Amino acid sequence: MVIRYPNGKKYIAAATKTAAKPTSSTFSNRGKTLEDELNDSNEYYTSRGIAVIHKKPVPIQIVNVRYPARSAAVITEAYFKTASTTDYNGVWQGKYVDFEAKETKNKTSFPLQNIHDHQVAHMSQVHEQGGIAFLIIRFSLLDRYFVVPFKNFIEKWKRMTEGGRKSITLDEIVEISIELQPGYQPRLDYLQAITGMVEHPTGERTERQES
Numbered sequence: 274m275v276i277r278y279p280n281g282k283k284y285i286a287a288a289t290k291t292a293a294k295p296t297s298s299t300f301s302n303r304g305k306t307l308e309d310e311l312n313d314s315n316e317y318y319t320s321r322g323i324a325v326i327h328k329k330p331v332p333i334q335i336v337n338v339r340y341p342a343r344s345a346a347v348i349t350e351a352y353f354k355t356a357s358t359t360d361y362n363g364v365w366q367g368k369y370v371d372f373e374a375k376e377t378k379n380k381t382s383f384p385l386q387n388i389h390d391h392q393v394a395h396m397s398q399v400h401e402q403g404g405i406a407f408l409i410i411r412f413s414l415l416d417r418y419f420v421v422p423f424k425n426f427i428e429k430w431k432r433m434t435e436g437g438r439k440s441i442t443l444d445e446i447v448e449i450s451i452e453l454q455p456g457y458q459p460r461l462d463y464l465q466a467i468t469g470m471v472e473h474p475t476g477e478r479t480e481r482q483e484s
Contacts, residue, residue, distance in 0.1 A: 307375075307376045307418075308328070308360075308374060310455075311360075313460050314461045315363075318459065323464065324364065324370070326361055326363030326365065326370055328360055329358070329360060329362060358391065358395040359371055359395060359396060365405075366471065370404070371404055372405075372406065372407045374411075375409070377410070377411070378413055380412065381442065382441060383440055384440045386439065393427070396423045399423075405471065407423055407470070408421040408423070408426055409421075409453075418453035419451065419452050419453065420450055420452075420466045426441075428449075429441045429449075451467070453466055
């Protein structure tokens, strides 16, 4: 099936969304993408009343349909009605949560070309309104996962827009992020990782101390 963006440009799935085979410590998670792992984790959160977070549906306008049989229809061409924002959103502890999930096979850095201007603009708006905006980045060949708070990510994004490097090194990712340790249930407990990004009722923050 051919899917096109609103401007007519053909959509090509990014390599970061393909089913890369991770070196997971548990057999049941081998072959799962970051999206699979997050969907499983979100189901765990929902089923236990911890949070309600879902992957955002993308509105698609169907252009051409083929009917190989009377009871079957195959979509052969479609367009994204609007540019996508981020991958996931929802509510946790009364706070709006909005984040983008990305995978990379690069072992030493995360290419910023994997993020789009409109996604950064959207996360910036969420952050300014008091929501919790962040990215979850998986280095698939290293089997390492990081939660990157938007306020830390935007500094590296601005560096690129001002003519600096077009990626964030792994060392920088480690410095500005919270590394996730995959578990069993949930697989990726990213809500525990972002607890420090929330303003607690006492007015005190539990953020990690910055060096």
